[in-house]
């Protein structure tokens with residue numbers, strides 16, 4: 001069934017493909033581009049702050065540029081004086097202006113959900129739309145708590161576009177999230193900046209805390225106690241300097257690749273190692289990986305380190321549920337590690353993977369089966385039996401992390417991989433192929449007719 005608004009949305013199946021030939025050894029050092037979650041948040045908070053903010057290390061990916069363009073459409077002055085540096089002249093808490101045109105979030109679920117919270121509190125109406133993949137993603141989960149704060153938001157049968165009616169007086173809530181989602185927590189906190197009194201959000205499990213750290217750096221009165229966050233509104237944010245570390249979720253592909261095929265030490269420099277993001281390190285260590293965090297330092301509000309990885313033979317494990325939200329974007333890469341491990345790996349409690357940029361449980365199982373790996377689909381995860389991976393043609397279903405996961409599988413696959421529909425890698429990791437080639441991968445991208 002094709003919804004007319006989805007058919008009209010930006011983004012179709014791209015003709016871009018990867019060809020990844022088998023390699024045996026990876027070596028060297030690399031850096032990955034800036035963190036996607038932090039880049040989105042920095043633009044939004046800077047845009048409503050008083051005064052100016054310089055963002056260093058900004059991720060120039062399609063997702064983050066969608067947020068940048070939307071902030072400009074909302075009247076915020078943004079300069080890009082040099083690559084990865086963004087200067088934002090804050091419009092102040094009440095200085096945003098309505099956009100006559102819908103705001104296009106393209107492929108970015110984070111942008112759509114965070115903007116829902118921010119825009120619910122403004123005086124003007126807004127419409128948020130996106131590409132074909134984003135138009136299929138669940139949005140009632142963000143609309144429901146915002147409505148509890150007095151927001152007026154319509155979804156289309158639970159999905160985008162989001163139609164947000166401005167001019168509402170928001171009030172604080174004490175909200176228990178039914179799903180562990182940093183996007184939902186952040187949307188509520190952004191709306192809470194405009195509500196008079198203390199808003200509290202309790203999560204079922206700890207999720208990434210970038211919003212909390214950054215809100216504090218911009219001067220918000222915020223308190224964190226385990227799974228509960230409280231924010232005092234109304235707030236006045238003050239512009240500051242934001243250092244964006246390398247994205248752990250981009251580094252993840254090379255952490256797995258190096259664990260499978262490093263010759264000597266593979267080093268990844270300047271990576272964000274916020275403990276709410278590094279669940280993959282803990283999971284891989286339990287599988288026998290050798291991953292060291294060195295030069296640990298603080299990069300503004302976030303911890304940063306260099307990672308050193310050596311090759312090890314991995315063994316299958318049962319992944320503890322508490323680690324799932326801390327590794328939520330890393331499962332495509334982890335499933336490749338599991339396919340190369342001895343024995344069985346069991347992931348459950350990960351039903352959120354079904355509503356990411358693709359159904360990552362079904363799509364990863366399909367791809368692994370194509371390569372001769374036994375992967376059994378469960379309602380909330382996968383059971384994978386490690387084995388020998390062959391080559392073949394993989395459909396990424398337009399999901400950037402699926403495309404990159406199978407690209408790095410070429411560190412162990414015995415035959416060439418052709419990965420279809422990979423253009424969306426640009427949503428999170430511009431330059432992925434070049435960086436992969438730098439450490440020894442034989443990956444090329446090409447357009448098929």
Ligand code: S3P
Nearest residue numbers: 037110180181182183184328329
């Ligand atoms: C993100 C949170 C996660 C993650 C997404 C980025 C964020 O989503 O999958 O890529 O920046 O808050 P959920 O919080 O919905 O799990």
